Amino acid sequence: MMSSTRLALATVHRGIAFEERSMQLLQQHLSMSLRRVGGRDDGGVDLMGWWWLPTPDFDPSARENLSKRRRIRVLAQCKAEKKKPGPHYIRELEGVLHRHISSAEHPLVALFVSTSPFTKATLLRAQSSPAPIFLLHLPPETPELEPGDDGAKNAIGTAVWNPALAGSRGLLGGKIEARWERSVSGSGRPGLWWSSSNYRLPSWTPDACEVPIEDAFDVHMDVER
Structure with a gap:
């Protein structure tokens, strides 16, 4: 049996x-x-950073606009727990x-990422919240499967955000819409889509382009309230 210390370290x-x-x-x-900030004095925050999204006047047909982004904190x-997250989260x-x-x-x-699916009560609480909330169920990575066992391979995640x-x-x-996209092989990933044209938004961050975050773009925050 694993000792309590070893169990805590494993967790x-x-x-x-x-x-x-x-x-x-x-x-x-x-x-x-994002970057990790978790620790004893993290104030309930594990990850912190920026979300780089198209400006409200984005036009999918104009390719030069693909990297014109605004940033949101x-x-x-x-939570990597087997138990489904409850509404208290x-x-x-x-x-x-x-x-x-x-x-x-x-x-x-506010973003909540969980290895376990959310309870109905959790989803209802998020939908009724006045705070902007994004829930992402990210199933555990597929382990080695026994012959004929395809249960883990077919695990489906969810991407849900509130009004x-x-x-x-x-x-x-x-x-913008968040969708969980599933391939014919059974694997999946979250994705962002521009609602008016059903256009899948390519993922973009200044980090990936090796551009300093503060100098990347003139960020516009004109959003409908």
Whole structure:
């Protein structure tokens, strides 16, 4: 039997590994450049950084606009737990956002990433929240499967955000959709789509282009409230 100390260390290592995996996926597919800030005094924030999204006047047919982005501050929590996250996690996220909003120079979004799916009560709480919230269920990476066992391979994630973030009067003005995209092989990934033209937005961050974040672009924050 594993000692309590070894069990605690294993839990910490699993959490850190999931945070690292989440950061990589968010940059590759959702245009987020985040860094780890988790620790004893993290204030309930595991990851923090920027979300680089097209300006409201974005035109998918004009390729020169693909890298014209505005930035939104992201505060994220990551949970690598077998138990489904309950609605109390949403209340914690709202508290985290409230503590940061008074000193924020940019709009804020709360992101919750979980290896387990969300309960119905959690989804309902997020949908009714006045805070912009993004929920991402990121299933565990596929382990080695026994012959004939395809259960883990077919695990499907979800990408859900609430009206305060994605609604017509929300932070994104109803212009962008989050989808969980699934391939014929059974693997999946989250993606962003421009609603009016059903156009998949390519992921972009200044980090990937080796451009300093502060000098990347003249950032416009004109969003419908």
